[in-house]
Amino acid sequence: MNLTLKIWRQPDATSAGAMHTYELSEVSPDMSFLEMLDVLNEQLNDKGEEPIAFDSDCREGICGTCGLMINGEAHGPEVTTTCQLHMRSFSDGETITIEPWRSDAFPVVKDLIVDRSAFDRIIQQGGYISVNTGSAPEAHSVPVPRDDAMRAFNVATCIGCGACVAACPNGSASLFMGAKITHLGELPQGQPERDSRVVNMVAQHDHEGFGGCTNIGACTAACPKEIPLDVISQLNKDLRTAIKHGH
Amino acid sequence: MDMPDTVTSAEASPSGFLDGDYDDAVGYYTPGDPVVDTKAPDGPIAERWQNRKFEARLVNPANRRKLSIIIVGTGLAGASAAATLGEAGYRVKSFCYQDSPRRAHSIAAQGGINAAKNYKEDGDSVHRLFYDTVKGGDYRSRESNVYRLAEVSTNIIDQCVAQGVPFAREYGGLLDNRSFGGVQVSRTFYARGQTGQQLLIGAYQALERQVAAGTVETYTRHEMLELVTVDGKARGIIARDMVTGEIETHIADVVVLASGGYGNVFYLSTNAMGCNVTAAWRAHRKGAYMANPCFTQIHPTCIPVSGSHQSKLTLMSESLRNDGRIWVPKNQADCEKDPRDIPEEDRDYFLERIYPSFGNLVPRDIASRAAKNMCDEGRGVGPEVDGVRRGVYLDFAAAIERLGRAGVEEKYDNLLDMYERITGENPYEVPMRIYPAVHYVMGGLWVDYDLQSTIPGLFVTGEANFSDHGANRLGASALMQGLADGYFVLPHTIRDYLADGPFEEISEDHPAVVEARESVKGRIDHFLSVNGTRSVDSYHRELGNIMWEYCGMERSEDGLKKAIDLIRSLKDDFYRNVKVLGSAETLNQSLEKAGRVADFFELGELMCIDALNRRESCGGHFRAESQTEDGEALRHDDEYAYVSAWEWAGDDAAPVLHKEDLVYTAIEMKQRSYK
Numbered sequence: 001m002n003l004t005l006k007i008w009r010q011p012d013a014t015s016a017g018a019m020h021t022y023e024l025s026e027v028s029p030d031m032s033f034l035e036m037l038d039v040l041n042e043q044l045n046d047k048g049e050e051p052i053a054f055d056s057d058c059r060e061g062i063c064g065t066c067g068l069m070i071n072g073e074a075h076g077p078e079v080t081t082t083c084q085l086h087m088r089s090f091s092d093g094e095t096i097t098i099e100p101w102r103s104d105a106f107p108v109v110k111d112l113i114v115d116r117s118a119f120d121r122i123i124q125q126g127g128y129i130s131v132n133t134g135s136a137p138e139a140h141s142v143p144v145p146r147d148d149a150m151r152a153f154n155v156a157t158c159i160g161c162g163a164c165v166a167a168c169p170n171g172s173a174s175l176f177m178g179a180k181i182t183h184l185g186e187l188p189q190g191q192p193e194r195d196s197r198v199v200n201m202v203a204q205h206d207h208e209g210f211g212g213c214t215n216i217g218a219c220t221a222a223c224p225k226e227i228p229l230d231v232i233s234q235l236n237k238d239l240r241t242a243i244k245h246g247h
Numbered sequence: 248m249d250m251p252d253t254v255t256s257a258e259a260s261p262s263g264f265l266d267g268d269y270d271d272a273v274g275y276y277t278p279g280d281p282v283v284d285t286k287a288p289d290g291p292i293a294e295r296w297q298n299r300k301f302e303a304r305l306v307n308p309a310n311r312r313k314l315s316i317i318i319v320g321t322g323l324a325g326a327s328a329a330a331t332l333g334e335a336g337y338r339v340k341s342f343c344y345q346d347s348p349r350r351a352h353s354i355a356a357q358g359g360i361n362a363a364k365n366y367k368e369d370g371d372s373v374h375r376l377f378y379d380t381v382k383g384g385d386y387r388s389r390e391s392n393v394y395r396l397a398e399v400s401t402n403i404i405d406q407c408v409a410q411g412v413p414f415a416r417e418y419g420g421l422l423d424n425r426s427f428g429g430v431q432v433s434r435t436f437y438a439r440g441q442t443g444q445q446l447l448i449g450a451y452q453a454l455e456r457q458v459a460a461g462t463v464e465t466y467t468r469h470e471m472l473e474l475v476t477v478d479g480k481a482r483g484i485i486a487r488d489m490v491t492g493e494i495e496t497h498i499a500d501v502v503v504l505a506s507g508g509y510g511n512v513f514y515l516s517t518n519a520m521g522c523n524v525t526a527a528w529r530a531h532r533k534g535a536y537m538a539n540p541c542f543t544q545i546h547p548t549c550i551p552v553s554g555s556h557q558s559k560l561t562l563m564s565e566s567l568r569n570d571g572r573i574w575v576p577k578n579q580a581d582c583e584k585d586p587r588d589i590p591e592e593d594r595d596y597f598l599e600r601i602y603p604s605f606g607n608l609v610p611r612d613i614a615s616r617a618a619k620n621m622c623d624e625g626r627g628v629g630p631e632v633d634g635v636r637r638g639v640y641l642d643f644a645a646a647i648e649r650l651g652r653a654g655v656e657e658k659y660d661n662l663l664d665m666y667e668r669i670t671g672e673n674p675y676e677v678p679m680r681i682y683p684a685v686h687y688v689m690g691g692l693w694v695d696y697d698l699q700s701t702i703p704g705l706f707v708t709g710e711a712n713f714s715d716h717g718a719n720r721l722g723a724s725a726l727m728q729g730l731a732d733g734y735f736v737l738p739h740t741i742r743d744y745l746a747d748g749p750f751e752e753i754s755e756d757h758p759a760v761v762e763a764r765e766s767v768k769g770r771i772d773h774f775l776s777v778n779g780t781r782s783v784d785s786y787h788r789e790l791g792n793i794m795w796e797y798c799g800m801e802r803s804e805d806g807l808k809k810a811i812d813l814i815r816s817l818k819d820d821f822y823r824n825v826k827v828l829g830s831a832e833t834l835n836q837s838l839e840k841a842g843r844v845a846d847f848f849e850l851g852e853l854m855c856i857d858a859l860n861r862r863e864s865c866g867g868h869f870r871a872e873s874q875t876e877d878g879e880a881l882r883h884d885d886e887y888a889y890v891s892a893w894e895w896a897g898d899d900a901a902p903v904l905h906k907e908d909l910v911y912t913a914i915e916m917k918q919r920s921y922k
């Protein structure tokens with residue numbers, strides 16, 4: 001396959017960026033999208049042009065490190081992560097536009113890399129269950145209904161990639177946050193801190209500059225782990241309850 | 248998978264092995280003094296850890312705030328330790344090279360975590376988990392450490408459940424277990440195929456809670472490039488801020504490395520792209536011994552390489568071997584054909600043929616080696632990469648006939664989907680193709696019973712140390728070890744060291760600190776100034792090929808010696824001809840890779856020397872010279888029942904070998920047999 005690639009390049013956080021155009025030939029349909037960029041980078045390096053910086057680590061769709069806007073879609077045309085996207089999803093002669101996540105709360109670090117540390121700060125405000133090492137009771141002392149455990153698991157599969165934010169016209173992180181609140185809220189262990197968790201996480205979310213949710217649903221459509229939209233309803237419900245409880 | 252029958256060493260006479268010293272590595276190393284003190288307590292094995300915990304001195308809670316700890320790594324081993332030590336009230340700095348602690352490579356573990364809970368009442372116990380782990384490690388691990396691992400395994404599950412880790416449950420609401428990796432009891436806890444992710448998120452959340460509490464500071468996108476030692480003690484690290492390029496000095500009272508495994512020395516592996524040996528190797532060069540570096544685990548069921556662009560390999564759970572049948576064409580001429588057109592009589596189900604009693608369920612190393620042999624014979628399948636087809640079929644046709652498509656879907660759907668996404672082939676219609684890949688390293692920095700390296704004040708946890716898995720690791724035991732080390736072992740042993748505090752203040756212009764910082768800058772300047780012709784990746788790929796060819800599934804004296812020569816000359820060329828563009832003052836991924844690959848060269852050479860010294864086959868280490876007439880691995884307990892602990896002797900000197908004898912008091916050594 002031969003491709004025309006339009007790629008965002010930006011030397012660092014403070015400099016201005018611009019789209020650059022590259023031609024790439026002999027792309028195999030079996031390459032992953034990131035391997036295609038590896039090949040391009042080898043060619044750039046040979047020519048004396050600095051390779052394009054982009055993030056990835058596991059390349060198995062689980063660590064959440066990768067993430068690119070591909071032709072305007074977060075993680076590209078399939079329901080998967082950028083690293084698990086393969087070139088067979090594109091066609092010969094195609095022009096592909098590649099940009100970093102765009103969101104005020106995710107400033108660009110360099111080229112296609114953004115700073116997502118806001119997610120860690122949201123978790124710091126309550127995305128956990130307070131239990132010091134060694135103080136846990138025997139694991140079987142609290143049975144958890146299988147359906148609750150399954151639901152908790154399904155939403156706990158969020159990889160923190162940020163595609164939901166990138167896809168959202170408001171730049172909201174409600175899907176990410178709702179997934180965590182639902183994960184912990186489904187479990188008996190998560191009940192004692194349920195009210196304070198939602199209140200504090202939402203406050204941090206707003207403080208970081210993420211936008212509000214207006215129920216567009218672009219987040220869930222872009223989410224590689226198919227986190228359902230109803231986690232946001234759960235988040236709102238928990239928030240109302242917490243406020244009722246005087247938070 | 249069933250447990251193989253075992254026979255004692257005496258019965259399996261090591262035929263063809265001559266008495267006397269076989270040391271193929273003569274000239275490649277200097278013999279050193281044996282390691283005499285591992286600090287393992289005496290007494291009955293079941294009481295040792297309780298005794299050690301009692302004897303380890305306490306640190307007054309009021310003093311903990313004054314003591315500082317650096318932890319490099321936020322995988323299971325690092326995040327769990329940082330959270331626990333933060334909770335205890337120490338001042339912790341936590342480092343990782345990713346943009347968030349939650350992305351450490353532990354996140355990718357699929358299958359599960361072992362614990363001796365015996366919830367199934369199937370005869371499991373701490374002693375049985377201990378026994379299985381020592382036996383699985385082919386009697387090359389230290390029994391006191393392994394016993395402790397089995398002992399604390401049950402606490403891990405309690406802790407994780409309390410944190411909200413959503414393990415799989417039964418209808419009654421209790422935890423489910425499965426049997427995993429060649430053992431007969433069901434002791435593996437799991438969260439679908441994403442156990443590592445769920446455990447790591449639990450540890451990560453506990454860590455972030457401590458960040459909010461002010462006890463832990465996280466340094467993401469920071470890479471440790473040097474260890475600072477002062478008067479022989481570990482006192483800090485030099486790290487590069489990977490965004491600004493700043494070279495930072497971090498001083499502490501004690502340093503913990505939880506920096507993971509070095510499987511990426513093979514270039515292609517199932518490890519994440521950034522996994523590296525730099526943190527451990529820099530410590531090694533400062534005096535920490537490296538133990539059993541050649542012990543590598545190769546996993547038989549990975550998705551094969553599809554072309555020279557391949558950047559990493561993906562593991563497929565080995566549970567697939569329970570129902571899939573492995574074969575290659577009998578005739579080379581058929582290798583290009585559509586497998587569905589190859590009639591039954593022209594297929595060679597080679598594992599079933601060679602190992603009739605275990606068939607497709609032989610252990611990982613045997614299955615891997617057999618697949619390699621088929622491909623070396625020219626009967627591999629799939630695309631030709633560099634002139635060879637490296638793949639064998641894993642066929643579900645019989646299972647679909649037996650269980651129905653729905654039955655297979657129920658058991659394996661997510662795996663088969665993943666396969667289809669990567670290869671573009673539908674495994675319900677066309678047999679899957681698999682090939683072995685490097686997956687885990689048992690070798691690592693040498694530690695004593697306290698998890699302390701040979702540098703006082705430097706502790707090592709998780710895959711980065713060598714301690715618990717001997718020459719081979721059982722499935723679902725790495726997660727157990729990482730969390731055991733971080734939650735339950737290190738916090739007790741490190742306090743004994745810290746009880747000597749307060750320690751002398753070290754300033755950033757102490758000569759030892761300046762020297763460490765300058766050497767880091769010197770290396771960076773060098774890489775950026777060579778301006779040669781080849782990319783870092785091209786060197787890494789070539790090094791990986793050498794390692795895979797000569798220090799992979801099968802190792803021989805000639806091959807290893809050749810590899811050492813090849814590595815040395817490639818390394819020379821690298822330093823003279825590598826091309827790293829960009830600057831030191833910004834994010835520069837080529838520069839990051841250059842430092843890692845430079846360390847992989849030195850590690851690779853040591854792995855070959857270690858493999859050369861060990862002229863026996865044990866666990867994942869197969870020496871061509873040490874096999875039975877039927878081609879099975881042959882261990883030599885009389886000669887090699889030791890840990891090889893290597894000391895760095897300088898850039899131009901041969902490494903020094905210190906042997907730690909392995910003594911088993913609670914278990915009898917046995918040879919395995921799978922025929």
Ligand SMILES: Cc1cc2nc3c(=O)[nH]c(=O)nc-3n(C[C@H](O)[C@H](O)[C@H](O)COP(=O)(O)OP(=O)(O)OC[C@H]3O[C@@H](n4cnc5c(N)ncnc54)[C@H](O)[C@@H]3O)c2cc1C
Nearest residue numbers: 320321322323324344353358471507709710723724725726
């Ligand atoms: C695909 C796959 C599946 C697996 N499945 C299982 C399984 O089912 N069960 C099981 O028990 N085991 C499994 N394993 C093995 C297991 O996942 C690992 O051995 C284990 O997670 C290692 O944990 P760790 O904490 O020691 O290191 P890691 O999780 O690798 O963490 C290393 C940390 O060190 C940091 N680091 C490294 N170098 C530096 C540096 N120079 N500077 C700063 N930071 C640094 C990294 O940023 C990271 O935070 C699997 C492994 C793979 C590859």
Ligand code: SF4
Nearest residue numbers: 158159161162164223
């Ligand atoms: S909710 Fe989905 S898109 Fe958002 S961070 Fe989690 S996995 Fe990514």
Ligand code: FES
Nearest residue numbers: 057059064066083
């Ligand atoms: S690189 Fe890990 S999810 Fe893509």
